[in-house]
Amino acid sequence: MSESTMTRRDFLRTTAAAAVVGSAGMPFLGRQxxxxEAKVVLTRHRNVVDADWKLxxxxxxxxxxxxxTVLFDVKTPGDAWKKMVNPSDIVGIKTNVWRYLRTPQDxxxxxxxxxxxxxxxEKNIGIDDRGVLFNPVFTQATALINVRPMRAHNWSGVGGCLKNYIMFTQSPPDYHSDSCVNLGALWKLPHVHGKTRLNVLLMLTPQFHCTGPHHFDKEHTWLYKGMIVGTDPVAVDAxxxxxxxxxxxxxxxxESPMRPPVTHIAAAERKHGIGVADLxxxxxxxxxxxxxxxx
Amino acid sequence: MPLIAFFLLAMTQPDTLRQSAMQSLVPPTIGQWAVSEAVRFYTGAEIFDYMDGAGEVYLAYGSRRLLVQRYARPNQEEILVEIFDMGLPRNAFGAYSNMQGRAPMRRIGQEAEYKNGLLTFWKGRFFVCVMIDHENDEATKAVLALGRHIADAIREEGAKPGILDLLPKGKYLPATLRYFYRHEILNIHFYLASANLLSLNEKTHAVLVRITGDKSHLLLIQYPNVAEAVTAYATFTAHYMPDAGETGAVKTENKRWTAAIRQGACIAVVFDARTQSGARALLESVRRKLP
Incomplete structure (x- = not known):
């Protein structure tokens, strides 16, 4: 038995401590x-989506x-996008097309x-999800924009910006062990590393509970009407x-912690060093x- | 016939036959809906070509092959059918129980539920999902009719795992029952540990229920022999409740009680009981039913 075994009781101890400052399983640093070390923008609007999910x-x-504009601390949105990309960039917009809760095409x-x-x-901009390994824009991309909705997931706990890059590997199952704890490693793949200029975690109608492995029940979503925007995918997901x-x-x-517990966000900071998980x-x-x- | 061709034929023919047998379960039309694209099969790990991490759940229940068939009708919802050949009835029941409790039951297959456009049922070694994205009366009727057709086409029936008979009747919420034999599935419903502390494997049977009243969780595991149960019990108590000592019970960090017993080749554990006496009383009622 590995000495690094994490039990529910370990999580309960962490949760009790983290209740003061942060999320379950996240590093606890005390009250000081x-x-x-990271900045995210949480923006919400009462009318961005209606009860029928019309955007x-x-x-x-x-x-x-x-x-x-706020994230990059500039005067106009155009200035912000110019800080993200150069005219010579080839840009892949990594979206998510899960049938029940996809990134809005608008x-x-x-x-x-x-x-x-x-x-x-325009010819140097691609929008794709499951075809990123074969899409010529993505295979030559010099910059990536990552945008997807937040949802509960039966195997990884949640699917957010970190998990959205699972399609950049030819072998997704290699990242499935221990509740997908090593999703952060995807961000170090040579064709991904250092290219992401923006992460947008959509919280318009987030799904907070799983009905089944890949199924969906609108009852387990709510109209949060927001999005979380940042350059750090770990901070955005946290x-x-x-x-x-x-x-x-x-x-x-x-108290109803995610099941299975979300381990990959904290591990993305602690083990893979690709961002900040501590709230x-x-x-x-x-x-x-x-x-x-x-x- | 060259030897290699013989082997290829020998490997391919039964496989093709199994696929065509599965395909015969889905009709070309249902009401005014008709098959809209060729049927697709995903064998074993090919399931990841159809879904990502969620495929691990089905593989953890022993999924052998998945059939996917879509039906379309102009100006109506697409109907999506997924038929999982789980290899054994216990696996099909397990996959069904993994999701059960969503909705009132329906009389389709051996057990079924329908809610918000999703019908799930199991029969024999098959677990089946029939779904639409948005409900309307006609589409809902078509989903249920398609489910009945598939269920009728499956000739076999299967027995539920015998471990279910060891549960204390009337003391648990039936909709919360989960049957499994892999620790990853346990962790979806009740997170225990990242490691497989209870040595769950394909030769074990495990069932998890929530108890009426204090909503504690009862986990019951049946091992193939006493020796494996003894080893698993020792590992579990050493790592999860080392502070319990000889008592077999401990007050955990959330102020609830966890208690465990082993009898013969079975282990029973109560998590999150309100009181120590309640945990012990529940385990005693389980003990009386254990072989």
């Missing part, structure tokens, strides 16, 4: 002020524009138009997870609608 394109365009097209406005040639956990507690009326070290800039933010 900690230097912020308001104008509002979501305004949300992403405002979010990147948002994909908005991102593409912003890249074009920043000077990137904030998203915290919100999902808060919603679970609200819905189930008892205490993440600056969260909040924009827009505040009610029911859960964080």
């Amino acid at each position: 002020a900690v230097k912020k 308001n394109k104008q509002i979501i365009d305004e949300m992403i524009d405002e979010a990147v 948002l994909e097209q908005t991102m593409k138009s912003r890249l074009v406005a920043a000077g990137v040639q 904030v998203g997870l915290k919100i999902i956990e808060a919603r679970r507690k609200e819905y189930f009326k008892e 205490n070290k993440i600056e969260i800039v909040r924009l827009g609608w505040k009610e029911g933010a859960l964080i």
Whole structure:
């Protein structure tokens, strides 16, 4: 038996401690002020999506524009996109097409138009999910934009920005062991490493609980009407997870940690060093609608 | 016939036959819906070509082959059918139990549930999902009719795992029952540990239920022999409840009680009981039923 075995009781101890500052399984650093090492923008709008999940394109365009402007601390959205890409870049927009909760195509097209406005040639922009290993834009990409909805997952706990890069490996099962703990390693693959300029974790209608392995029940989603934007995929996912956990507690009326527990976000910091998972070290800039933010 | 061709034929023919037998379970049309594309098969790890990590759940239940068939009708919902050949009835029941508790049961196959456009059922060695993205009356009726057709086409029936008979009747919530034999599945429903502390494997049977009343979790495991149960019990208690000592019970970090017993080739564990006496009483009622 490995000495590194993590039991539920270890998690319970961590959770009790982390309740003060952060999310279950995340490193605990105590109450003292900690230097912020990552920045994310959490933006929400009451009318971005309606009860039938119909998206308001104008509002979501305004949300992403405002979010990147604040994230990069510039005056206009155009300035932000120009900080992300050069006209010579070949840009892959890594989306997610899961049939029940896909990245809205309107948002994909908005991102593409912003890249074009920043000077990137249209022929050098690709939008893809499952075909990234064969899409010529992605195989030659010099820059990546990562955008997908947050959802509970029966094997990895949650699927967020980190997990969205599973399609960049020819052998996804290699990353499935121990609740996909090593998803962070995907970000060190030669054709991925250092290329991601923006991560957008969509929290418009996040799924907080799994019905089955790959199934879906709208009852386990809610109208959060937000998105989390950052350059650090670990920080973006850590904030998203915290919100999902808060919603679970609200819905189930008892402590109900993700099952299986989410190990890959903390491991992405601790083991793979690709970002910041500790909420205490993440600056969260909040924009827009505040009610029911859960964080 | 060259030897290699003979071997290829020998390997391919039964496989092709099994595929065609599975394909015969799905009709070309259902109501006004018709097959919209060629049937697809995913054998073993090929399931990852169809779904990513979620495929691990089916493989952990022994999935051998997946059939996927889509049906279309103009201006109506697409109907998606997934038929999993799980190899054994216990695996099919396990895959079904992994999801059960979503909705009232339906009389389709051996057990079925339908809610929000998703029908799931098991029969014999098959676990079946029939689904639409958005419900409407016609599409829902078509999903249920398609499910009945498939269930009728499956000629075999299968027995539920015998370990279910060892559960204390009337003391647990039936909708929470999960049957499995891999620790990864246990961790989906009740996270125990990253390592396989209870030595679950293809030769064990495990069932997890939530107890009526205090909502504690009862885990019951049957091993192929006493020696394996003794070893697993020692490993589990040493790593998970070393502070329990001889008592076999411990108050855990969430102020609830965990207690465990082994009898013969079986282990029973209660997690998150409100009181120590409640945990012990439950285990005693289980002990009386164990062989």
